[in-house]
Every structure is written in structure tokens, then in C-alpha cells.
Amino acid sequence: MSEPAAPEPDVLDPYSLDRAGISELLSELGEPGYRADQLHAWLVRGVDDPAEMTDLPAALRERLAARFAPARPDLVAHTVADEGHTHKLLLRFPDGEAIETVLMLYPDRATVCISTQAGCAMGCPFCATGQAGFRRQLTAGEVVRQVVVADAALRSGVIGEEHLPDGAPSRVTNVVFMGMGEPLANLPATLATVRWLHDPAGFNLSARSITVSTVGLVPGIAKLAELGLPVTLAVSLHAATDGLRDDLVPVNRQHPLAEVEQAMADYRRVTNRRVSIEWCLIGEVNDDALQADRLGAIARRLRAHVNVIPMNPTPGVRWKEPTPQRVRTFIAGVERRGATVTLRDTRGRDADAACGQLLASYPLGAGTRLPAAMGAAERIDAATALPTLPATTEAGP
DSSP states (O other), X not given: XXXXXXXXXXXXXXXXXXXXXXXXXXXXXXXXXXXXXXXXHHXXXXXXXXXXXXXXXXXXXXXXXXHBOOOOOXXXXXXXXXXXXXXXXXXXXXXXXXXEEEEEEOSSOEEEEOXXXXXXXXXXXXOHHHHHOEEEEOXXXXXXXXXXXXXXXXXHTEETTEEOOTTOOSSXXXXXXXXSSOGGGSHHHHHHHHHHHHOTTTTXXXXXXXXXXXXXXXXXXXXXXXXXXXXXXXXXXXOSSHHHHHHHSXXXXXXXXXXXXXXXXXXXXXHOOOOXXXXXXXXXXXXXXXXXXXXXXXXXXXXXXXXXXXXXXXXXXXXXXXXXXXXXXXXXXXXXXXXXXXXXOOTTGGGTOSTTOOOTTOOTTOSBOXXXXXXXXXXXXXXXXXXXXXXXXXXXX
16 A cells, blocks of 8 residues: 655745744754754845755755745836836736835935735725725735835846936835735734844844834734834824714724824833824815814824825826915914924825825726725715814814
């Protein structure tokens, strides 16, 4: 009687492993501990093909090749804006799912904006990604790989066939979880990626150079605080009254403003890190004096910094960016409450790479959305008729 066939070894994406996981894998293969350091160093440099890991024994390379799943994304589209300083990358994974990642170059830093989900279920009606709907979660490896792709491009000076501008940084210095999806709705992958990025033997990014954005998933904010790393928390409020926020950010019906504000205060207390408030300013929707005043009061209580981003044109969204005059008036209204405000640069809008524009060529409504998000675009029409308070009016905190 013949012996039963040995089971096939489990295949995995090496970027889904943290340092402990890499050590465990090498230990299973009977290798000494220093091999884990060698393998990790190759992964940090963007090399995931064991055949290219020349300081590993040939026999080990063969065994690793049998264990590593083909998970490297293909660059299927690349658009450039801002005179070569903003690059939007359409990356397709082996299962055919595609996501978008944005690399932004500045004189002193290189920031990569990464996605945590294919699509998004939050259904914010002013966001192209939210209107496309949710398709699937990204794995930790797929999230980390976006940074790997950007970092490798910086080190080589080339993305696809496009040369990066002279003087571009040689490595990724900042990472923002502000691409497709809600990072705290994919918490395991988000936390694993933060650990990968912060690892001193890896990308070695300081916690303060990592920003995690959320629409206000309160349980996730608490879990992020438990991580023990003072990463920057950016909360996308977009409305400072529950009635308007219920429609602009449908998850507000689960976690209303008071609950979100308390979670932000708790995060600051635990991490001793200032929280940021993100505000997509939509013309004649959330750019009136009442919203400015209430936002200023929230920011003052939290000692939070406010980033105002004028709405970028997005497919399938009928609202428009505010006029320059309404932008100036809104910011002045927030500042009257004693809050600090920055008018954010709309980098990448010519390449549909700016905030709210990431779509990955999905048909609108192709995925699933929160039930609360359905019909929000119609209900929000009533918000355009919100009363505008005189600029000198002081509402309650």
C-alpha cells in the first residue's frame, strides 16, 4: 500500500508576516535565526522573489519559493499631475482586484497615500470611492506592498517609464491611510501595516510620520490607541451637527458626534498626540457660518488642528467646490473660535488623485454600501437650504 501524499505547504504573502512571523517561518524550515533578518531585509528593499535573495542558500530559496504566493501587484495605469510631483498608481493584484495609491513628492519628504480596502462601504455621497461601494478587504500584505512599490520607485528614480523629478526624496518618509476604504473597518490589516512601517529594522518611520484617517469608527479609534504608538489620528467630520452629518457621513447614525468627540479626546489623552479634523468643504452644503462656528468649538475643546479641503470634482457627484470667498469666510469663522486651521493643498486633482477622487475605474454603485448610506445623495439636498448665520453670531459650544 502506497504512502499517502504529503500535504502541500501553505502558501502565503511574505508581506503579511511581521518580524515574529518571519522568524517562525524560518524556524519551521530549520534555519538559524539570522536568516530571518536576511529575509526581512530583502522584503524591505522590495524583493519578494527568493531567487533574487542572493545571500540565502539555494536550497532555502527553493523552499521559500514554494511557500510564497504570487502576490506582487502589477502597475496597470500611472497618471501624473503637479509637474511630476504627484503620481497616481493603479495597482492590480493577482486575483484581478485593483486599488489606487498616490505618491506625493515635496522638497523635504515623500508621502504615500495608501488604500486599505478595494472600494468603501461608508457611502459618503461626496466621495467617488464611497459611491462605488465596497468590494473586498485588502490583506496586510497588500497594504504594505503599496508602500514597498512607492519606496522602490523612489530608490530607482523611476515609476513605470516615468522618471521622477530631480531632487525627489530617495525613500518614503510619510504614510497616510487616506486612500480607498475606511482603515478602521479593516483594523487587523491597518494595525499590522503600522507595525511594519514603524519597525526600526524595516521602513523605520516614526509614529508621527504615520497618519490614520477615519470617518469616526469609535471602537477602532480605541483599538488604535491601544497600539501604543502615537500615530496621528485624522477624523473626517465634514459636518458639525448630527442632522447634516447623518447624511454626509452615514456612519454618524451609529457613532454620533458626541461619541466621536469623546473618542478623539480619549485618543489624545492616551497617546499625548494632537488629533486632526478633516473637513471636505462642499459649496453651499457645509460651508456656512453655523457649521464653521460649531466646528471651531469642537476643535477648540479638543485642541485639534483642522484641515480644510475644498471639494474636488468627482464622478457621479453633483456638488461643487466652494467659491474662494466662501472658503475664506468659513476658515475665518472657524478661527474666531480659537481653532487652528490649514487650507489643504489639493494635490493631484488633475490626475483624479486628490481627496475623494480615488475610484480605480469601478462602475459607480458596483459594490456594497452601508444601508444608512442609501439615498443620502437625495436627502442632502435639504442641507443646501441650511440657514446662514451672520458672521458675528456666537453659537453655543
